[in-house]
Amino acid sequence: MLGSSQISFKSSEVTDSAAKGDLSIAGSSSSVNVPLNVSADKISGSITLSQSEFGIKQFKALMGALKVSDEVTVEFEGKL
Numbered sequence: 001m002l003g004s005s006q007i008s009f010k011s012s013e014v015t016d017s018a019a020k021g022d023l024s025i026a027g028s029s030s031s032v033n034v035p036l037n038v039s040a041d042k043i044s045g046s047i048t049l050s051q052s053e054f055g056i057k058q059f060k061a062l063m064g065a066l067k068v069s070d071e072v073t074v075e076f077e078g079k080l
Contacts, residue, residue, distance in 0.1 A: 009034075019045075025054040044077040 009032075011021035019034045030053055036045045051058060052070050059068040 023049075025049075026056055028054040030054065038080075040080075042077060042079050044075075046073055046075040048073045 006024070008024045009019075009021055010024075011019045013020045014036075016036070016038050018036055021032065021034075022029050023032045032047060032049075034045055034047045036043060048071055050070055051068075051072060058070055060066065
């Protein structure tokens with residue numbers, strides 16, 4: 001469990017097709033460009049991130065026989 005770790009995104013520029021800004025996860029930050037899909041009543045998008053870029057170790061179990069990929073895709077959707 002990450003305990004008091006937080007995830008935050010602070011945008012520096014937002015258009016109809018993307019949001020640019022700084023993404024902070026577990027105390028590490030990186031500049032990202034998040035593609036957006038905007039319709040009349042909703043916004044959605046997805047971004048693929050590398051856990052190691054944010055200092056997060058890959059989850060392993062069963063003496064390394066089971067592990068999670070370093071890359072994860074985050075998808076989101078919200079109403080406008």
